[in-house]
Amino acid sequence: MKLLLVYSVRNVWARSCTTALSIGGLALVSLILLAVLMLGNGLNRALIESGSPDNVLLLRKGATTEIASGIYRDQAHVVRMLAGIAQTSGGELLAIPELVVLISLAKSGAETPANVVVRGTQPEAFRLRPQVRLIAGRAWQQGTTEIVIGAQIAKRFLLGGIGSHLRVGKREWLVVGIAEAQGTAFESEICGDVDQLMAAYGRDSYSSLTLRLPDPSAFQRIDDAIGSDTRLLLQVKRERDYYREKSVTMATFIRLLGFTFTLIFAFGAILGGTMTMYGAVASRTREIGMLRALGFHPRQILSVFLLESLMLGAMAGLLAVGAGTALQFVTLSTMNFSTFSELAFRLTLTPASALITMAFALSISMVGGIPPAIRAARLPVTAALHTPGR
Amino acid sequence: MGPSGSGKTTILNLVAGLDRPTQGTIHAAGLTVSQQKEADLARWRARYIGFVFQFYNLIPVLTAAENVELPLLLSKLTRRERFTHVQAALGLVGLSDRIHHYPRQLSGGQEQRVGIARAIVSDPTILLADEPIGNLDRSAAQAIMALLTRLHRELNKTILMVTHDPQAAGYAQEILHFDKGKVD
Numbered sequence A: 001m002k003l004l005l006v007y008s009v010r011n012v013w014a015r016s017c018t019t020a021l022s023i024g025g026l027a028l029v030s031l032i033l034l035a036v037l038m039l040g041n042g043l044n045r046a047l048i049e050s051g052s053p054d055n056v057l058l059l060r061k062g063a064t065t066e067i068a069s070g071i072y073r074d075q076a077h078v079v080r081m082l083a084g085i086a087q088t089s090g091g092e093l094l095a096i097p098e099l100v101v102l103i104s105l106a107k108s109g110a111e112t113p114a115n116v117v118v119r120g121t122q123p124e125a126f127r128l129r130p131q132v133r134l135i136a137g138r139a140w141q142q143g144t145t146e147i148v149i150g151a152q153i154a155k156r157f158l159l160g161g162i163g164s165h166l167r168v169g170k171r172e173w174l175v176v177g178i179a180e181a182q183g184t185a186f187e188s189e190i191c192g193d194v195d196q197l198m199a200a201y202g203r204d205s206y207s208s209l210t211l212r213l214p215d216p217s218a219f220q221r222i223d224d225a226i227g228s229d230t231r232l233l234l235q236v237k238r239e240r241d242y243y244r245e246k247s248v249t250m251a252t253f254i255r256l257l258g259f260t261f262t263l264i265f266a267f268g269a270i271l272g273g274t275m276t277m278y279g280a281v282a283s284r285t286r287e288i289g290m291l292r293a294l295g296f297h298p299r300q301i302l303s304v305f306l307l308e309s310l311m312l313g314a315m316a317g318l319l320a321v322g323a324g325t326a327l328q329f330v331t332l333s334t335m336n337f338s339t340f341s342e343l344a345f346r347l348t349l350t351p352a353s354a355l356i357t358m359a360f361a362l363s364i365s366m367v368g369g370i371p372p373a374i375r376a377a378r379l380p381v382t383a384a385l386h387t388p389g390r
Numbered sequence B: 001m002g003p004s005g006s007g008k009t010t011i012l013n014l015v016a017g018l019d020r021p022t023q024g025t026i027h028a029a030g031l032t033v034s035q036q037k038e039a040d041l042a043r044w045r046a047r048y049i050g051f052v053f054q055f056y057n058l059i060p061v062l063t064a065a066e067n068v069e070l071p072l073l074l075s076k077l078t079r080r081e082r083f084t085h086v087q088a089a090l091g092l093v094g095l096s097d098r099i100h101h102y103p104r105q106l107s108g109g110q111e112q113r114v115g116i117a118r119a120i121v122s123d124p125t126i127l128l129a130d131e132p133i134g135n136l137d138r139s140a141a142q143a144i145m146a147l148l149t150r151l152h153r154e155l156n157k158t159i160l161m162v163t164h165d166p167q168a169a170g171y172a173q174e175i176l177h178f179d180k181g182k183v184d
């Protein structure tokens, strides 16, 4: 039945103008869907993947964010005493105390400044977060007021890069490096020495402690030991879960908004596709009558027109995915609702979202193509043969 | 022959089973056409009936050969066999050199010859032709009539033709006159 395929392809091609228009419409709607999916992927990447499955975050009981949490030095000391925490090759415990504060920074091209997370930490933090990598300069030195800024901060804020100065708390800090973090939230942060940052703010407590699990099963052990210790009053969370909880509200909001729009536009696209195909059926009525007179079955007529509609959908889907590849170079920023800080993320195209988009484009062209195809199949042969026109 | 609206097209449609009589039965090519189910009729039509239309009804996006191949899609022939049949049919109507032309690249007479090749390619018993020369000039019309005559003489095709043209009617062995739905 290759000839019938050729027949469909050439008919789609022959109506190049209407075809292009309806493909364009279908492609735009598919692109909206794809963009929403890519947005979700990007946010997931930025938020959820910031957390590593091997890391455990300790926060004060009741605190839902690092900003709102506080852990005293002696609490941190008790935690360090507990067994089961992974050690570095030097024999030191990987339990990193961090202080998280927010500062207001002037943003390039924006009138109002935005909040940025400053994370006081220790150099070992690079081992806890292997996704963080210096792309320029060097790491800060312990005990100094040197800082490393995330790549997104360097790109989007008026800072001046390596060698420039920045006031955080009561101190003046020197930018010595720029770090990348595979699109995760750390790219939108600034980090430096934890003790210096505490001094700059006159604080005597950390925000959090991050531990590396020696093995995945150790989580339960640590949770039992620390979570139930009444002196400590700390909660134990997998870093992944912490970031996932933070992203849930935002991701749900964006998806809901996006899918609502997609749904509304999808109706439009379906109607557009339906009109196109009704037009095709109307202009080929005699042709359909002739095919029936030759002995073609109504079912074969139906499949020819469905096929044509599906081809429109397939081309629209491919176009949308093509445009989606270009969208990958778009970086967006949003307010991270849980920290009220600026979070930059990139639209991310995954094979799954490309497949979903293709399936979507095919389904709406299918749905739109069914009524005209049924009409074509049901045309009374004698009347169809009698129709004026080509 | 007969005036407009007298039932000429209707009788062809009835013979082909495209239309159903309100009264009486129709026998054609060994079948009681008026008593068949739609699917059986379609199969029977593909095998025993060939159509020639006034406006050719060629598919503009298909070449001459592809247009002629269409009815063979309903047979069990292989690709190669189909192509052999298509070549033979187009040869018979004298269009071997226009196989890969599209309808718009052909003259009206040539288009109608493609239409006839399509009608005979599956070797049907009966050809139904509704004003096959109604749209052609005199010389093209004569060529078509000569071709139809040859199909009848050499290939034993039964040809049922509607025409307004007395000269074309002269080719026929039997002429039926229609008036107001009745045969005179």
Ligand SMILES: Nc1ncnc2c1ncn2[C@@H]1O[C@H](COP(=O)(O)OP(=O)(O)OP(=O)(O)O)[C@@H](O)[C@H]1O
Residues within 6 Å of the ligand: B002, B003, B004, B005, B006, B007, B008, B009, B010, B011, B180, B181, B182
């Ligand atoms: N015997 C009949 N019984 C019932 N209806 C008839 C009969 N003959 C003709 N008709 C009706 O008359 C109308 C015109 O018939 P038809 O198309 O066959 O005419 P025609 O002779 O082909 O005319 P034209 O020369 O204009 O093509 C149709 O609607 C058909 O149903």
Ligand SMILES: [Mg+2]
Residues within 6 Å of the ligand: B008, B009, B010, B130
């Ligand atoms: Mg007629």
